Amino acid sequence: MSVNATDEWAAEACTLPTVEQPLRRAEFDDLFAHDVVGVRPTSPRELTxxxxxxxxxxxxxxxxxxxxxxxxxxxxxxxxxxxxxVELAISTAPAHEAVLVALQARAEERVGAGT
Structure with missing residues (x-):
């Protein structure tokens, strides 16, 4: 699966069935748009x-x-x-830094979009 901020950010290592991935992305998008008030990278492998x-x-x-x-x-x-x-820290291993970068970009695009 491709990793970019506008379409897909799930890594190939994700085991969620393909048919369910758009639903999960929508859940994250809803969280970003309605409940996230700030996005802060704390390291190359961690995002808060x-x-x-x-x-x-x-x-x-x-x-x-x-x-x-x-x-x-x-x-x-x-x-x-x-x-x-209330803060949610998300971190990953070095092999998946690109996934976290894409997740950060998606979150930043959507923060406040639901208000």
Whole structure:
């Protein structure tokens, strides 16, 4: 599968059935558009998404992260809630940096698009 910000960002290592991949992308796009308020790369292999500090948003992000690790085991997710902030850190191994770059670009394109 190709890796670019506008169409596909799933890596060939993703085991999610092809027919389900557009649905998962749509779930991420919805999270980016409605619940992400900031995108911050913290290293070449880590990206932090600042989420709206709402319990339902944290729960939705956690659910999506758990399901994503089931098919894309090269991702690691860490959900942090502190001082009224909710952040989702996404990291990957060096072999999948391009996937993270594409995910970052997709998130940046869509932040606030749903408001």
């Amino acid at each position: 998404l600042e989420l709206r500090p709402v319990p339902e948003v944290a729960a939705r992000a956690a659910d999506l992260a758990v399901r994503e690790t089931g098919c894309c085991s090269f991702f690691t997710f860490a959900l942090t809630m502190t001082e009224g902030r």
